[in-house]
Amino acid sequence: MYDTGTRIQTRIRRLFSVFMWAFIGLAIGLAYIVGWRGDYLATHVRNPRQIAIEKSIERGGIYAANGEALAGNRPFQKPHDVQRPHGDAARRDEGSARVYFGPTSLVHIVGYNHDRYGKTGVELAFNHQLLGLPRGFLRTPGLIPGLGFGSRQPQGVKQRGKPRGNDIILTIDPQLQAVAEAALGHRNGAVVVLDPATGAVLASASYPAFDANRLDVVWPDIIQDPSSPFINRATSGLYPPGSVFKIIVASAAIETGLIGPNDIFVCSGSIDVNGRKISCPGGRAHGRVNLASALALSCNVAFIQVARKIGGKTLSDFARRFGFNREIPFDLHVNESRFPAFRGEGSAGGSAGAGDGARDDENLLAEAAIGQGTVLATPLHMAMIASAIANRGVMMRPYVVSQVRRGGSGETLWRYVPARLARPVSVSTAAKVKDLLVAAVESGTGWRAGLDGMSVAGKTGTAQNPKGAPHAWFVGFAPAANPRVAISVIVENGGAGGSVAAPIARRVLDFALRREE
Known part of the structure; x- marks a missing residue:
């Protein structure tokens, strides 16, 4: 028992x-x-509650800086699948489809809003504003009136008639965007144009792109395309910057006072780094050069010597000042640019690689000095670096959304106020680096970016790529005396920056500045 x-x-x-x-x-x-x-789950494209809310609201429009529509709504009637005996639809659902305007490359900024494929770009990041709903409303219980599921109603939404969302105004110049897109052509890469004084994104073209109006048709192809058309290369593409990183090395050399204008470096065409030979472009020996001529000629040997004198920790500090290993605040997602750590830095700047010996640091430093190795940057970030030099040493926070306006009335609900992000170098250093960049265009590798009657400051880059041909870079701004635009150009596997990226920059800069005259 x-x-x-x-x-x-x-x-x-x-x-x-x-x-x-x-x-x-x-x-x-x-x-x-x-x-x-x-x-x-609350904001998932297949969430019935999300679908019901969005169908009950007329989505706001997205507009360029000049007022041109970039995204709007097109009314349509969708017949049900159930048919009457004589072939007529049992009834029709009235609704609207999203329609997009402007250059195709804007798909990476404006994004798309699709019942099946979800949202991207501004359509996603500012979804609550485009619906005229408070942030977080879609994550709270209850539904808006008229759906029969409650009585919750967001502020500014009228009960009578279909409520309308807010309009989004971008900083994009659609004509400049079209020129940037055409200049890049059918070459994988990106062109970013900023206002250095405010941080406004005036143009951002990434190729390959796709037509958001034909998403149902092109979707099967683009998801299998090895060139990844979905990737916004301007903000998400991480590339070795190559010689355009020498802008930061030169800034560090001048700001610290470790390198003077009369310091001479001897270039024999190559330099030995722990038994490894690193050469200048084409193996050319530049002879005796100072910092100015080394930048103009893009002398790798001289810049490795400059970096050795500066030291890894100091160079790492300046890379961080310019935004490496830091999140870049932006209206859309931006990948973080990367710079390696040197001995004694711990984990703050990334991994130092397989070992922590002095030889490893010497190798890292030599590669970093010329923007190679594990140094990676986005085109947007490189345009910001050019902007910082153009803007007297002040880096502005980049932005692409300038205003939110009430749908219908046009009342401004919110306006972006330009904000300083950092001051990586002093006014004096910025002025000296600007002079170096002017010389690099007037008498150096960037001469193909020059404009008649207008001074351009810039630097070319030919970034070695272990997976193929080098990436072609150009980074700069104009007019040098009173900068109005800063630019970053990259062409994947394009070859030499001076012959490939610089002419693209010239075409875009010429349009951006000449039409104002």
């Missing part, structure tokens, strides 16, 4: 334990869904 009772109690305890652990597992699962996945 005792054994039977004990066995029953044991079974009860085991059964209780099973139920208890099942309950704990269920609670953890619910906590995960609500806490960790809640935002994702």
Whole structure:
């Protein structure tokens, strides 16, 4: 009897334990869904509540800086699948489809809004504003009136008639965007144009792109395209900057006072780094050069010597000042540019590689001095670096959304105020680096970016790429005396920056500046 009772109690305890652990597992699962996945599920494209809310609102438009429409709504009637005996649709759903205007390359900025494929770009980042809803509204209980599921109503939404969302005004110049797109052509890469004084993105072209109006048609092809048309190369593409990184090396040399204008470096065409030979472009020996001529000629040997004198920790500090290994605040996602760590830095600047010896640091430093190795940057970030030199040493926070206006009335609900992001160098250093960059265009490798009657400051780059031909870079600004635009150009596997990227920059700069005359 005792054994039977004990066995029953044991079974009860085991059964209780099973139920208890099942309950704990269920609670953890619910906590995960609500806490960790809640935002994702609440705003998922297939969420019925999300769909119902969005269909009940006329989505706001997206406009360029000059007022041209870039995204709007086109009314349509969608017949149900159920047909009457005589072939007529049982009834029709009235709605609207999103339609896009302007250069195709704007798809990476404006994005798309699609019932099946979701949202990207400004359509995603400013979804709540385009719907005229408070931030977080889509994640809260209750639905807007008219849907029959509650009485919650966001501010500014009228009950009578279909409510209209807010309009988004961008900083994009559609004509300049079209020129940047045409100049880049069918070459993988990106062109970014900024206002150095404010940080406004005037143009941002990334290729390959796709037509958001034909998403249903092109989707099967673009998801299998090895060139990745979905990637916004301007903000997400990470590339070795090559010689355009010498802008930062020169800035560090001048700001610290470790290198003077009369310091001479001897270039024999190559330099030995722990048994490894690093050469100048074409193996050319530049002879005796100072900092100015070394930058103009893009002398790798001289800049490795400059970096050795500066030291890895100091160079790392200046890279961080210019935004490497830091998140760049922007209206859309931007990948973080990367710079390696040197001995004594710990984990703050990234991994130092397989070993921590002096030889490893020497190798890292030599590669970093010429923008190679593990140094990676986005085209947007490189345009920001050029802007910082153009803007007297002040780097502005980049932005592409300038205003939010109430749909219908046009009342301004929010306006972006330009903000300083950092001061990587002093006014004096910025002026000296600007002079170096002017010389690099007037008498150096960047001569193909020059404009008649207007001084251009810039630097070319030919970044070695282990997966193929070098990437071609040009980074600069104009007019040098009173900069109005800064530019970054990259052509993937394009070859020499001076012969490939510089002419693209020239064409874009010429249009941006000449039409104002």
